[in-house]
Amino acid sequence: MRHVIALDVGGTGMKAALVGADGALLYESRRDTGRDRGPDAVVAAVLDYAEELAAEGLRRFGEPPAAAGVAVPGITDEANGVAVFSANIGWRNVPFRTLIGDRLGGLPVAIGHDLRTGGLAEGRIGAARGIERFLFIALGTGIAAAIGIEGRIEPGAGGAAGEIGHIVVRPGGIECGCGQRGCLERYASASAVGLAWATASGDPDATAADCAAAVKAGDERAAAVWRDAVDTLADGLLTGITLLDPAAIVVGGGLAEAGDTLFVPLREAVEARITFQNHPGIIPAELGDAAGCLGAGLLAWDLLAARQSAARQTEVTA
Incomplete structure (x- = not known):
């Protein structure tokens, strides 16, 4: 059976699959990156994992994978x-x-940014399928977005498109690791909400999920923390809406797991801020933490399709 390797490399763990031509997950597995041993160890772990996946495909289907798609975090030069x-x-x-x-004997390999790869999957087979222009935003340790346009994800001139988490929404505010102050992710990411709730509740181990649970239970302190995060997030989304005019905003990541506790007030807050802008639908992501891996598989199949198209064009012009 023809298949490709799909590998999603995260900060602490890796998710992998063998993916069929119809997008079916034929085999899935996970493992740690070994980040505590340093970056060289993580690179070695990725290469070893890819080799094991290729061997697994050969064992299961009697043929090697046709290509590999790999999603990686951070700044990514996808073209090279x-x-x-x-x-x-x-x-x-x-x-x-x-x-x-x-390592895999000359196998075609596509490399993508993890968030943009997840956005590709949500656009093709997830919550944004059939929507020509959308913004996929992940509210996790940080905040980042993918810009979906007519079936593709816009990487930007330097591979940094979609860094909405570093829009300054509170000038002169909390210092961010990017060097600015007042960035969106320092107020509305899951980690930021967890930190704010830990301070407000006096529990140093409190998380964003704990805050959401306290909001549902009627805790006024939690409600204040949550309201501040939602209001700040709405400010950031308004900038994205004004610049990109998306038909929909797909929201994923850890904070989105709060469900209506997040989506109901967020929709209200965005609606209250909109004046002349188009009002996009704000909808939950569908693919969860499998989005990056599924998107990596799509990258691999897209690479094969592009190569086949180029070969046919060469034949026609020869």
């Missing part, structure tokens, strides 16, 4: 297949396309 920088992992300028291709 290079993981430029990841603050969470610590690697710099890792030529994954070459490294994985060489």
